[in-house]
Amino acid sequence: MEIITLDKIKIYGIITFEMSDFMAKCRIDYKINNEHFKTIGIFKSNRLTFMENDIKFSITINDNSLELRRENDEYKLKIILADKSSCIYELKNINVGKLNIEVLKKSLEIKNNYIKAKYKLDDALFDLELTYEVIE
Numbered sequence: 242m243e244i245i246t247l248d249k250i251k252i253y254g255i256i257t258f259e260m261s262d263f264m265a266k267c268r269i270d271y272k273i274n275n276e277h278f279k280t281i282g283i284f285k286s287n288r289l290t291f292m293e294n295d296i297k298f299s300i301t302i303n304d305n306s307l308e309l310r311r312e313n314d315e316y317k318l319k320i321i322l323a324d325k326s327s328c329i330y331e332l333k334n335i336n337v338g339k340l341n342i343e344v345l346k347k348s349l350e351i352k353n354n355y356i357k358a359k360y361k362l363d364d365a366l367f368d369l370e371l372t373y374e375v376i377e
Contacts, residue, residue, distance in 0.1 A: 266377035267291075272370045282373070289373060300371070302351060307358060309369075322346045322358055 264285040271278045271293070282291030290299045293311075301308040306323035317331040321344075328344040347359035347366075356371040 265375040267373045268376050270372045272368075274368055281376075284373065284375065289371075300356070302356065304351070305349075307349060307351065307356065320344055320360070320362065322349050322360055326360070328362060 264283060267282050267284045267289065269278075269280050269282045269289065269291055271280070271291075278293055280291050280293065282289050284290075287303065288299055288301045290297070292298070296311050296313045299308075299310045301310075303323075306321065309318075309320040309322070311318045315333055317333065318328070320326070320328045323346070326344045326346045328342040330340045330342050331338070332340075342363050344363075345361040347361060348357070349359075350357040354373055356369070358367075358369045360367050360369075
């Protein structure tokens with residue numbers, strides 16, 4: 242059985258890798274509101290990276306916070322869910338600069354291979370649930 246923690250990887254209690262040295266292919270099951278995606282991504286240095294249609298998605302996992310990034314040719318979105326949450330939205334093709342959007346963290350649960358977050362972005366409520374499994 243594989244035991245995964247946020248700062249180190251232990252395989253069968255024999256070998257320990259620091260997360261900065263570890264990169265793995267992961268199976269990701271991702272739900273946000275009524276949308277459900279299953280994909281393959283990369284896990285490295287507490288960050289999951291994967292593609293969702295034409296959007297690059299990355300999630301940085303910390304002990305008590307989460308950083309969500311979505312990016313494609315048209316925009317870049319960065320959401321930090323923490324005690325002091327923030328959101329920056331940048332339109333790439335229109336020179337309006339970066340827009341700060343109000344974000345309110347409702348709940349955040351981070352466990353080994355599992356993330357659940359509820360947050361309010363502007364006037365919209367989001368319910369995110371993600372599981373990942375190292376496959377290579």
